Structures are given as structure tokens and as C-alpha cells.
Amino acid sequence: MVTGFLLWGATMSDTCDLCGGDRLKPVYRPQGTTRGITVHLCAACGLVQSLPRSDREKRNPAAVSSAADWGNVRYGKGFRTGQAMEALARHADLSGGIALLDVGSNRGSFVKAFLAAAPNAHVVAVEPDERVAQSCAGLAELIEARIEDAALESGRFDVVHSCHTIEHLAHPARTLADHHRVLKDGGLLILDAPNIALLASDDIVEEWFIDKHLYHFSAETLARMIEAAGFEIVQQPDPSDRSNLLFVARKSVAARPAADARLAEEAEDLIARYIATRARNLSALTAVAAEIARLSPRGVALWGAGRLFDSLVVHGRFNPRALTLLIDKHLKPLVGERHGCMVAAPEALSESQAGVVVVMSRDFAREIAAEAKSLAPHAEILFYSDLLSRAQTRLAA
Ligand SMILES: [Zn+2]
DSSP states (O other): OHHHHHHHSOOTTOOOTTTOOOOEEEEEOOTTOSSOOEEEEETTTOOEEEESOOOOSOOOOOBOOSSTTOBSOOOSGGGGHHHHHHHHHHHSOTTSOOEEEEESOTTSHHHHHHHHHOTTOEEEEEOOOHHHHGGGBTTBEEEOSOGGGOOOOTTOEEEEEEESOGGGOSOHHHHHHHHHHHEEEEEEEEEEEEOGGGGGOTTOOSOSSOTTOOEEOOHHHHHHHHHHTTEEEEEOOOTTOSSEEEEEEEEOOOOOOOOOHHHHHHHHHHHHHHHHHHHHHHHHHHHHHHHHHHTGGGOEEEEOOSHHHHHHHHTTOOOGGGOSEEEOTTTTTTOSEETTEEOBOTTHHHHSOOSEEEEOOSTTHHHHHHHHHHHOTTSEEEEHHHHHHHHHHHHHO
16 A cells, blocks of 8 residues: 555655665654654664654654653753763863864753863854753854754864764764864764664663654664764774763774675664563563552652653553652753652652652662662662562563
């Protein structure tokens, strides 16, 4: 059926942004997509990409959802500033008057950290979202535009820094080539993007293929795109970091991206594994929700109001009224409430009657536990990941 093909598959004009091939195969329909996104796999080179490439639709309201419509609450980038600064300090001399282009500056977390370490530097900050762009005014030369529309002169910069932006673009290869153009010879690219390897996590419950991400890179596919744009990679991503791909590359000459059937097979297996694991974990969430509800007479504070909390309510049918407190340091200034619960700052924990703190975070679980312990020394601390793995074990038995 022609209509079915158009709805589900690539159109004639869609070609792979990495290798230019036209064998884009639909492999997955994300849960809760409001843009009608289908995830495709390039059978020639293995790059996973979402179609249609609708990168210029008007903004949806802020949604802290665990489904594909998650977005417009952009607070994750700030967590990556430390890693970017570390990489930069290793490869560049920050004492001189270096010129840096910051792509997608958001609230200026990186710009501030960079200028603290390199006070003589000149920064150009590109940020299209007028609601947050002004955070960089006064610190940097601010361009309120999308990076594709920013007119920048060739050979102007010593460093281009781009954190969790490339995956949102309709044509990332073109933008990488433009980063190459605006760099001086030997200039440095610091590029950070989400890592598709996270799909292999045993505890994944959130929809990973969100509408706002049009490209889903592995260390290999992103390395090839960087090299094809004319860079030589001088620092590979940390192989133990399943969430992020942080590359450091130097301006050099372009290489031709090769087709690779092995990468295509690996990506297909990875997505199949994700679909199965996530379905299993979503069923286990009902048991996690029941376990937290049983603890409610002791007073439960849940720390983390983001995607895991949303999954627990939506898929685990958790009743948020069972909570004494819902805490989220980073979301509190951005959203007032989630599922009918007021979002509180951590300090509220010390005045609350909570006997149990459940840590709803994977990447920052240890830091949160330490903070919770200091605010509520007598409360028992439980980790979401432990609750989930117990539920998984019971489910498998
Ligand atoms: Zn391809």
C-alpha cells in the first residue's frame, strides 16, 4: 500500500546523512511520538536516524515525559561541562587569547566554566532559544540563531565546542563541515553527543528515541562522520560511558566514509535488544511501584522527578499521592509539579517526616544518596536500580 509506505518508510528523497546511501530501513516506531517519527537504519553504513527530519517545528510545551515527546526541559548539558573542560585543558593552551565558538550555549554553563579557566579568551555563543540565550549576554558575543543559520567567517576560531546539539540537526554532516570551515588550521573540535550504546542497558525504561533527536550515533558512526568532515580524532570517547560520546578532533583533511555491513547488523541487534529489555522492564515497574507504595506508612521521599518518575507513574501505575515528598534539585526551577505532586528542593527533606528516600537516578545515584544522608541522617536510602533488579528477578522466576 502506497500510503502505508509513506507513513512508515523513508521517502524517495531521504538519503543517509553519513554515506549518502538510499537504503534506509524502518526498524522501530518510538512510543508516544507526537511527530510521527520512525527510526531507520542505513543498511550500508549502520547509522541509525529518525525520519521525517522535522527539526523546525514549533516548540511544544515543556514535557518531562518518559515517552518520545520528552523535551524542552534542557538541563542535561550542564552535567557535561566538567568533561568538556577536562578535554579542552588536555589539548589546548587556555592561557592565551583563544577564540572559541560555543554551539547551542543554552544557559551558558560551559561558557561560564570556560571563561573562568581562560579569562583572556573570546567566545561566540550561538543559541536559538531566546528564553535562555540571554544567560550568555555580557559574557560572550551572542548570536541568537540556529547554528545552520549563523553566518560565521572562515578560519576564525581555535576551538569549536558542541554539546548534545548535533543529534538534533537535520543534516549533521553539513554542520560538521561548517565547523571545519570556521576553524583555523589545526583548530580543535570538542563534540559531545548521546551514545546509542545506552540501549544495551539492562535497566532501561524510558523511551530513548525521543522526537527531538534525529540521529542516534555509536562511537563508530560518529567517528566516521567526524573524519568525513575533515578532522583527525585525537581523543576517543570514554568506553565506560554508555550515555555520552565525547570526541576531541583536530582540523585536518576529509576522509571518505565507507559502507560497513557489520555496523548495520550490530545496530539492528542493539535496537531489537532494547525493545525486548524495555518491554520487560516496563512490566517490572508495576512491582517497583507496589514496593514503594508498601513503604508509604514510613513516609517516602522520592528523589528525582524526571523520566524515571514519569515511567513509574505511567507504566508502573504508581500513585504519587503515596509520597511524602518529591524532590528534584534541577527540575524544581523549571517545572512546579509532576503528576499532581509539588516538586521540592533537597532542603525540604530535613524538615520532612520521610523515613525512606528512594533515589530515582542512575548516573548520579551515589552523589544523591550522600546528599540525602546528610539532610536526613536517619532515613533509609533505597535505589531505584536495586528495586528494579529485584522486580526483574521475581518476574523471571
Ligand atoms: Zn549510511
